[in-house]
Each structure stands twice: as structure tokens, then as C-alpha cells.
Amino acid sequence: MSSMSGTAYASTLAAGEAFDERDDRRASRRRLGWTALVVAVMFLYPFVDQALGIGRLGSFMSIFVLIILAMGLNVVVGYAGLLDLGYAAFFAIGAYTIAFLTSPGSVFVQRGYVPDVLQNFWPAMLLAWLVSAIFGVILGAPTLRLRGDYLAIVTLGFGEIVPNFFYNAENVTNGTRGINPIGKPGTLGSGDFSLSFGPTDQRNWYWLMLLVGLLTVFLITRLYDSRLGRSWQAVREDEIAASSMGVNLVKTKLWAFALGASFSGFAGSVYASAFQYVHPSQFEFSTSVMVLAMVILGGIGNIYGVIFGGLLIATFDRILAEVLRDPVQSLGRSLNIGWLERHDLTSDRLLVFGLALVLMMLLRPGGLFPNARRRAELQPESDDVRVAEDQRLYDLRAKNEPALGERA
């Protein structure tokens, strides 16, 4: 501020652009309060669920996993601007890694290839995280030179091949029979304060998932403000400009791919362990597109938007479609609308994802809660703006250049 001349400062004030620090602090305190409230409600939900006999903890667990996936994909698509259509592949790789390491049904365990240490949940989870990141690099390294839309198709193909492999390499993956059971975390603590993760301890699983989700939020928000995060945004906005400012394009993109993939693998390992079962059908293309729809609906590049979008779509997918099916059908019966009566809401999932993508692109390309910078980028470059800018350029030139016949 001190370097600013008095008049300029005054005019800024007059324009109402100066901010009141107190307001800012109050706003951030309010935001913190809301966050704390939401987190507290989520931590207490299992008691409500039990008291009211709702029995939806399992659905919420898978919703949390889907939201973690959406946050991870947001790193790749939202921050780095790389459209990854095969994101579920890394989810599958994480889930199968932990299954291979810890399940008594896995060939690797049966043949004694897995050291005992790794047959434990926690080390296996870390390894699943790492393996997914490595696969992210393996896919990314040869393909990141490709243009954005080509990259999308290559990742799509990868996302198609990975479940295809898990379906068909039967002697390793059990094919369509899947792998079950999968290693669980051991009991934490002892005595009255112990947390065990048996089949009846769904509540503990729920809390674990919630913690994992919060950890992901924390990591990703820190990542966004890091040097790497800023490089991602620079690359997303203009590759050429970024690289001439010294950003290493390949390294930056590879990190985005690896970290994005690692979150997916991480989510996959927890998911596999919580539901004690992996099956290739859980990781098909529609899962990738569902996660993409969450990111786009919520607000590409804005983590809170993505969480909200994820909540909307995952809730529809895992709870609403099922819960509303019967009411909708009985509504159809009472209104005597034949197709509504027979209509199965759970068969609308593809339509919902598709509509979310198309409508958001047409009406609100930045998502429901857009990241301010991302919104500016996604705004179609309108002719009016261009004309206005050009006009300004001409005006400036006219002012500085001597008129015809005038001496400079």
C-alpha cells in the first residue's frame, strides 16, 4: 500500500475495492464455524442412524469413497486441466492391490509371495497408494505429450483395458467371481477405548472413511496452494506461457497424474477393505464418468464445489434412486401414467450423469460453485469482449500516436 500514491489509493477506496480486514477475518471465522458444524454432524450421524433405524451407514461409506474419488479427479481435471476419462482404473488398481496383498483368496498370498508385514491392512493400503501412483506415471509418461482430447481417449482406453484385464485374467484375479475377503485394520486401542473393524462394526468403518475423506480434503487444499499447485494452474491456463516461465511441463503433468491416481488408489484400497469384496464391474467406464460428472457439476477446480457435486450425484446414485423408486411408481399408479408406474429410477443413472455433463457445459461451464479463475477460462471468448478489447487498443494508439500530418 505504501508505494501506492495517495490519489490512487483514494480512488481505489472510492471504487469500494479496498477490503476491511476485520470483515475478512469474521468471514473466515464463520466459514470455520460452518465447517466444524458440518464435520461434527457427520461424525455424530451414526448415532442418529442407529436411533432412527435408518440403516444407511453403508451407503454413506460408499458416498464418501466416491467423493474422495471426485476430489482426486479434481486434481487432474480441475487443477492441471488434463481430462482423464479412465479414472476408475486407478480405483481398481488400488482395490486389487490390497486384495492381492491381504486376501487369503489371492494367488500371491497362497504362493507365499507376499511378506507377512504387507498382509496387514495399513502397510497394504500405503502400498496400494504407491502402486496406483506408479501406474499413473506409467500411463502418463508416454501420453502426456498428447493434445488434451487425445489424452482423454487414451485414458478412456486405459480405463477400459484395466477392468477388462481383471475380468479375464482369471487365474490371477478370479475373474467374475471377484476376490473376498480382504484384510481389515486390526483393533485400535484397547479396553473400553478400542475400535475394531469386524463385520458388525460398520460405525467404526464409517468414522474411518470420514477421517480418510477429511485427510484428503486437507492434503488437496494444501497441495493447491503449493508451488506444484500453482504450476498446475499455470499449465492449465497456458502451457506455452507456463513453460516459458520455467515450469517443467512434463514433470508438472506427471505429478498431477501420479497424485490424482494415488488418491484414487487410496480410495480403492479403503473401499475394498470396507466392503470386503472386489469385483471388476465396480470399476467400469460409467464409474469414471460418474466421478467426472461430480467434478463438473460441483465446480471444476473448486474442492468444496466438487464435494457438493459429489454429494449430489453420489446420493442420487446410492440412496435416492433406490428410495424414490417405489414412491415414483405408486405416484404413476395413482395418476394412472403407465410408463411412470413401471419406471425404475435406478435405471436412470446414465441419463443423470449425461444430463449433468451436458447441462453444466451449456449453462454453467464453471459448475454450481465455480472456481473464480477457472470460470474466467471456461467462459467462451465472446466477440463483444474481443471487439471491446480491440477498440480499447485502437483508442490507446490513437491517443499516443501523432495524428496524420502532425509532428511527433
Place this chain on the structure above:
Amino acid sequence: MDFNSQLFVQYLIIGIASGALISLIALGYTLVYGIVELINFAHGEVFMMGAFAALTLVAATGVTGDSSAGAIIGVIALALLGAMVFSALLNFGIDRIAYRRLRNAPRLAPLIAAIGFSFILQNIGIYWHGSNPITPPSIIPAEYRAYNILNEWFDLETRIRLRPLDLAVLAVTIPLLVGLTWFVYRTRTGKAMRATAQDREAAALMGIDVNRTIATAFLLGGALAGAAGMIALYYNNAARFQMGFRYGLFAFTAAVLGGIGNLAGSVIGGLCIGIVWAMSDGFMKEYVPAWGAQWTPAVIFGVLVLVMIFRPSGLLGEQTVDKV
């Protein structure tokens, strides 16, 4: 192990027929990409909708293999034409509703919209014909079902089969390809398309209605996809709402292999992919016991990645430079 030439020729025939089919779909990708640089992700589903339209049309006429020859030929022509018109209008409609509004948006916006449409169309496919594979009504007369042209026409003593269906695929595909080439290289609209592909703004300055030209590309691509849908319906004797995904991916690979934006390239790429597909489905099993059709998508994907890494411009394409 000896080279089994009979089996090889057999799968070559299958490969050429399915390659012709893939070419038709690949041309739709290439036409659109050449002009608007958009991977029309919904194209595979437009193809699927063509197959579904043909299915509905044939079922509605009630013609079967026992009907008169005239009725059978009539219903084939009707279904082919119906599927072409339906898919063309569908593709045109999608462009009109969504892609046109996103012309000046960043490149990923129309691509994401296209993914959205692909899912919407799949869901419409479920509403239309359910989620299980459907066998079309049989319109091929019984005596032709096991007919082998090589035996009957040429008196060859061979176990290689060349079915009328294989020839029919080519009989439909080749005129369409010739017609398209004529259209693009010999008509005014075709010239406008090529001009728009080269430089949209310059074309507009020359008085070309760019939006109409782009719409023509979508109509043409859709019509070809519809024809391919009708052919695939009878060639595979099945249709399913998910059929567009795999065909779409294969056809896109073919378009990239041939050099996306290049019409001849799409046909060559399509034939290559068709032959690779057929060989991987059946021929490789002779030599590698664990090989089977389940690995074909992986093979095609491998081809796609290799082409993109080592020759992103494709076999016939020119080197394209990213515009700043």
C-alpha cells in the same frame, strides 16, 4: 506349428467385412474432427441408435425370411434408409443443441458435452430396447443362411466360407464411400466443407455459411453411422445399448491410425483395425492358447497408444502443429 492359411483367409474375410463397417463409423469421426476439431464422443451411440432404429423398423413391417423376395429387399432398403435418416438427424440435432453453442468455448467443453450425450443416448437406448442384447427379426431366407458363395458360385472345394452377408456389407459400404468421396470432392458443399476445415474464419469471409457447413458434416457422419448400425445389426445378429462404446473406440482408433481428418485414411485405418480385430478374435488362438476375443480391446488399445505416441499424424495424415 504350420501357418494355417485356410484359417487365415477365413479371418481375413471377416476382418475386411468388419473393417468396412468400422470405416463407415470412422468417417463420421474424421468428418467432424476435420472441421471442428472435436472428438464426437457420442458418435458410437449415434451408430447404436441407427441399429435400434433399423431394429424397430424391421420389426414394425413384420417381414420375415419367409416373405417374398421383393418384400425382403424392400424392408432392407427401408431399414437402411430409415436408420441413416434417423442417425443423421440425431447427430445434426446434437450439434444444433450443444456443440454449436460451444464452438468458441475451450476445447474440452464440447468434448465433455459429447461424453454427456453419449450417456444420455445409452440411457435412451435402455428405454427403447431394454438393457439385454436383442436379436433382430430374421429377414434372411432360410436357404441362404448356410450359403457359401465360394462353393456355390465358383465350385471351389474349400472350407473357407464367404457368406452373402459378407458381400452385402461391402455392397452397402463401397457405394457409400464412393458417394461420400464424390460429395466432398466434387460438389460445392463439399468444397465449402474442405474450406471450412482449412480455415474457418477465412471460409466465413469467403461467404461460406460455416454453421451450415458444419451441420452438413454432422448429417453426413450421422448417416454413415446409421448405415453402419443397420449393417452391424445383421452382421452380428445382435444389438445392445452398449454396442456403440466398443465400436466407437475401435472406429476412433481407425480414424487416428489412418490420420484423423483424412477420408482415405479412415478407410485404410478401418480395414487395418478390422483385420487386427478378426485375427485377434480367432486366428491368434491357433498359436497362443490363452488368446481369445476377450483380449481384443487390449490389442486395439495398444495399437491406439502406439500410433498416438510414434505417429500421431497417422498413416496418411499430415503433421499438425498445435495452434497457439
